[in-house]
Amino acid sequence: MRKPRARPRTEELQRLVHELRVQQLELERQNEEIRNTRRELEAERDRVADLYQLAPVAHLTLDRAGTIVEATVLAVALLGVDRRRLTRHRLHELVVAADWATLSRHLADVFAGAARRTCDLGILTSRDTVRLVRVSSVALPDAGGQSTRCRTALMDITERKQAEEGLKDSRAQFESIVTSALDAIVTVSVDGRVVLMNPAAERMFGCKAATAIGHAFDRFVQESSRKWYRAVITASADNDASSPGLGRLGAMTARRADGTEFPVEASISDVVGSWGRLFTVILRDVSARQRAERALAERLRLEQLVAHLAMAFGHLSAVEFDPEIQRGLRAVVGFLEVDRASLIEFSQDGKVAHCWAVEEWMDVGDFPWMAARLQRGGSVTVSRLEDLPNEAAMDRQSYLTYRVKPEVAVPLEAGGRVVGGLVLSTIGAERATSDELKQHLHLLGEVFANLLSRKQAELELQKLRQDLGHINRVATIGELTTSLAHELNQPLTAILSNAQAAQRLIEVDPMDLGEIREILTDIVEDDKRAGAVIHRLRDLLKKGEPELTVLDLNEMVAEVARLIRNDALMRDISIRLELDPALPSARGDRVQLQQVLLNLALNGMDAMQELPAGERTLVLRTSRESSGAIRVAVRDSGVGIGGRDVERMFQAFYTTKADGMGMGLTIARSIIEAHAARLDAVSNPDGGTTFSFTLPAGDDGQ
Amino acid sequence: MVSIVDDDPSVRKSLARLIRAAGYDVEAFGSAREFLARPPHDRPSCLVLDVRMPGLTGLDLQETLQTAGQQLFIVFITGYRDVRASVKAMKGGAIDFLTKPVNDQDLLDAIERAVTRTGQARHNQIRTTEIQNRIKTLTPREAEVFALVVTGMLNKQIAAELGVSEKMVKVHRGRVMDKMRAGSLAELVRLADEGGVISPHS
Numbered sequence: 067m068r069k070p071r072a073r074p075r076t077e078e079l080q081r082l083v084h085e086l087r088v089q090q091l092e093l094e095r096q097n098e099e100i101r102n103t104r105r106e107l108e109a110e111r112d113r114v115a116d117l118y119q120l121a122p123v124a125h126l127t128l129d130r131a132g133t134i135v136e137a138t139v140l141a142v143a144l145l146g147v148d149r150r151r152l153t154r155h156r157l158h159e160l161v162v163a164a165d166w167a168t169l170s171r172h173l174a175d176v177f178a179g180a181a182r183r184t185c186d187l188g189i190l191t192s193r194d195t196v197r198l199v200r201v202s203s204v205a206l207p208d209a210g211g212q213s214t215r216c217r218t219a220l221m222d223i224t225e226r227k228q229a230e231e232g233l234k235d236s237r238a239q240f241e242s243i244v245t246s247a248l249d250a251i252v253t254v255s256v257d258g259r260v261v262l263m264n265p266a267a268e269r270m271f272g273c274k275a276a277t278a279i280g281h282a283f284d285r286f287v288q289e290s291s292r293k294w295y296r297a298v299i300t301a302s303a304d305n306d307a308s309s310p311g312l313g314r315l316g317a318m319t320a321r322r323a324d325g326t327e328f329p330v331e332a333s334i335s336d337v338v339g340s341w342g343r344l345f346t347v348i349l350r351d352v353s354a355r356q357r358a359e360r361a362l363a364e365r366l367r368l369e370q371l372v373a374h375l376a377m378a379f380g381h382l383s384a385v386e387f388d389p390e391i392q393r394g395l396r397a398v399v400g401f402l403e404v405d406r407a408s409l410i411e412f413s414q415d416g417k418v419a420h421c422w423a424v425e426e427w428m429d430v431g432d433f434p435w436m437a438a439r440l441q442r443g444g445s446v447t448v449s450r451l452e453d454l455p456n457e458a459a460m461d462r463q464s465y466l467t468y469r470v471k472p473e474v475a476v477p478l479e480a481g482g483r484v485v486g487g488l489v490l491s492t493i494g495a496e497r498a499t500s501d502e503l504k505q506h507l508h509l510l511g512e513v514f515a516n517l518l519s520r521k522q523a524e525l526e527l528q529k530l531r532q533d534l535g536h537i538n539r540v541a542t543i544g545e546l547t548t549s550l551a552h553e554l555n556q557p558l559t560a561i562l563s564n565a566q567a568a569q570r571l572i573e574v575d576p577m578d579l580g581e582i583r584e585i586l587t588d589i590v591e592d593d594k595r596a597g598a599v600i601h602r603l604r605d606l607l608k609k610g611e612p613e614l615t616v617l618d619l620n621e622m623v624a625e626v627a628r629l630i631r632n633d634a635l636m637r638d639i640s641i642r643l644e645l646d647p648a649l650p651s652a653r654g655d656r657v658q659l660q661q662v663l664l665n666l667a668l669n670g671m672d673a674m675q676e677l678p679a680g681e682r683t684l685v686l687r688t689s690r691e692s693s694g695a696i697r698v699a700v701r702d703s704g705v706g707i708g709g710r711d712v713e714r715m716f717q718a719f720y721t722t723k724a725d726g727m728g729m730g731l732t733i734a735r736s737i738i739e740a741h742a743a744r745l746d747a748v749s750n751p752d753g754g755t756t757f758s759f760t761l762p763a764g765d766d767g768q
Numbered sequence: 769m770v771s772i773v774d775d776d777p778s779v780r781k782s783l784a785r786l787i788r789a790a791g792y793d794v795e796a797f798g799s800a801r802e803f804l805a806r807p808p809h810d811r812p813s814c815l816v817l818d819v820r821m822p823g824l825t826g827l828d829l830q831e832t833l834q835t836a837g838q839q840l841f842i843v844f845i846t847g848y849r850d851v852r853a854s855v856k857a858m859k860g861g862a863i864d865f866l867t868k869p870v871n872d873q874d875l876l877d878a879i880e881r882a883v884t885r886t887g888q889a890r891h892n893q894i895r896t897t898e899i900q901n902r903i904k905t906l907t908p909r910e911a912e913v914f915a916l917v918v919t920g921m922l923n924k925q926i927a928a929e930l931g932v933s934e935k936m937v938k939v940h941r942g943r944v945m946d947k948m949r950a951g952s953l954a955e956l957v958r959l960a961d962e963g964g965v966i967s968p969h970s
Contacts, residue, residue: 551848559783560778564782592782
């Protein structure tokens with residue numbers, strides 16, 4: 067017996083939900099980071115611009131050799147050198163050695179033409195620090211058109227340079243994030259054009275940034291999803307306040323350059339800079355995750371189906387068997403989205419014993435190769451006509467006629483034996499070979515295999531029970547043999563004596579015809595009587611399937627009383643019938659119920675063995691319960707069940723009799739339970755025991 | 769007259785028919801009690817009795833009749849062979865113990881035997897009564913002599929036994945022979961036997 071499957075895996079679902087949340091948080095965090103970096107970048111840029119505008123400019127006049135001829139106050143302050151030390155000194159003295167060559171080239175360039183030249187030099191200040199100074203010089207032509215002097219502007223760009231370096235770092239950092247991000251990042255302008263696209267986006271959309279930039283982002287979004295992102299953008303573009311949709315995760319269907327579509331999760335953030343407002347769209351391809359989710363959901367559904375089937379098949383009586391299998395197959399058809407499902411049952415000797423199918427079915431018997439292959443434990447996958455195995459050559463034609471429908475058949479094994487097969491038809495050709503489907507079939511197959519093996523075990527048990535019932539009946543009849551023989555003997559005696567009397571009367575002259583006629587009538591009557599006895603016996607000994615018929619329980623009780631009458635006579639037991647004359651009919655198996663009653667009556671008689679002759683009374687009673695059910699009771703005045711365990715009495719092999727098998731009550735109970743009723747035993751207040759059972763009233767029972 | 773006791777009406781009826789067809793008068797009863805309640809009559813009769821019946825069984829009835837001193841020859845019929853019951857019945861003096869279904873000849877033979885035995889018994893009964901009547905006419909002294917003579921004692925021995933003269937013994941002996949209507953000693957001994965005075969071997 068198979069345990070019901072574990073409950074659906076809610077923890078798996080919970081884990082999935084958790085994972086989703088983590089991913090969302092991460093996406094949002096990344097988004098935030100990019101936004102921050104961007105903001106820093108902007109601040110830095112603004113600061114640099116300020117520096118340019120506000121930085122004080124110092125001026126020097128230099129000759130061709132770089133000797134300082136004049137210096138402004140600012141220059142003195144900038145260079146941090148005493149003015150006396152400044153003039154008539156070469157600028158080179160203040161420049162770090164590494165930049166001497168630069169300075170010399172600068173001067174050469176300046177005096178070579180009229181253009182302004184610029185270079186950056188490291189200047190050693192008096193405070194022994196090096197400051198980066200931008201030097202911008204222009205030659206000053208004199209009256210003769212010759213230049214001997216040049217005007218040089220000095221600007222301390224140490225901070226600016228540092229800022230610029232920082233800017234470069236920030237930019238590099240930003241770019242590295244954007245470039246290395248696994249998610250696609252696309253910057254979009256207010257009018258919906260692509261401004262920037264990272265490599266991940268290029269990969270995602272299968273499109274080079276160069277070809278996308280400047281074009282509408284719409285081309286990467288499926289029509290139905292455009293509304294969402296446009297709404298977010300428009301909402302924040304129209305007013306300065308950010309749109310509430312910003313930073314939120316949204317689901318979209320994206321479209322690659324080649325037109326294929328895929329699901330994405332996207333979040334949009336905005337950046338406001340000197341160039342206006344831009345939107346960063348971060349997209350993540352969720353098709354893999356959705357596939358995983360779908361697979362998980364399907365798996366969950368499968369588990370539920372399996373659990374449901376296992377439960378439904380868990381306690382199945384023979385009556386519900388066929389409809390329940392049909393329901394199960396229909397559930398499988400619905401789940402796997404196939405057209406047909408069939409369950410084949412193999413008997414012990416490997417023949418096809420039974421076949422259940424949902425929807426029209428080509429009899430498996432028509433395809434012996436399939437049954438044979440399943441029988442050997444092999445599975446069958448037919449998705450095209452060419453897939454038909456060689457042994458199915460004969461069936462090609464019928465497959466053609468039916469138009470081949472992809473089929474998958476798997477063997478069902480239980481207890482090391484192939485008990486059946488599960489056949490599914492009309493499944494997609496690519497699905498027919500999928501591992502996932504096979505896994506599903508394996509799981510479902512297990513449930514059906516269990517069911518089939520249990521059904522077979524149950525049938526065996528039922529047969530065993532029937533055999534045992536028969537044995538018990540034979541034993542019961544055995545107990546009654548002398549009694550029955552006597553009953554059969556009486557009419558036979560009468561017939562013989564009557565016939566011999568007639569023989570004598572024929573010899574007498576004149577013949578007493580009236581008497582002879584009477585004799586013949588009596589013979590016929592007695593013969594009928596003997597026949598009835600034999601008929602009753604045969605009924606009791608009949609071996610076979612239970613048969614439900616409408617029964618007159620009063621008549622049945624009277625019949626049993628007739629059967630035990632002689633036995634009772636021999637044992638000085640008086641039998642009393644208390645029959646409800648208004649008893650409705652009931653439904654049941656006459657022979658089986660009679661056997662139960664006979665068993666209870668004989669038990670009751672046995673229980674009174676020890677009593678004095680005058681006190682042995684067996685009462686057979688029929689009555690109507692308030693519920694409408696009919697109660698049949700056998701009451702003895704015997705030793706009673708005393709402290710004996712009533713439950714144990716009904717167990718097999720429990721007996722208080724020296725020569726008993728201990729099967730009587732067990733079988734009686736199983737018969738009664740098969741009639742959806744209950745067998746009870748109670749001690750009578752005035753001694754003895756009453757065994758009784760109730761049966762539902764038949765159709766006319768109102 | 770044959771009486772039948774069987775609780776099964778059709779068996780009872782068929783047996784009655786058969787026995788009547790064989791020329792007997794028949795009376796039938798459904799139970800032992802009915803039979804016992806019938807008015808007594810002296811006609812030689814036989815009882816065909818079913819062994820197993822509700823209430824008093826056939827064997828019970830046999831015992832009851834014996835206790836009551838009614839000698840009645842019984843042919844038992846039974847539905848099944850029960851050795852113990854048959855032994856008990858035969859010990860009780862039953863004529864036969866037949867198993868149902870009963871063959872007519874077996875039954876009628878048994879009835880015939882019973883009837884004959886009943887006749888003989890009745891004849892014996894009459895003779896015994898008559899001898900006993902003769903014995904009753906003897907004087908006490910004659911009776912004493914009678915009792916000793918039939919044991920084979922000589923007159924001399926009897927005289928010594930009774931303390932009388934041998935001549936007196938002779939006189940009494942002559943009277944006994946007369947009163948018992950015995951022609952010889954041998955006949956006298958037989959009469960003594962039939963009349964229950966002595967048993968031949970005591």
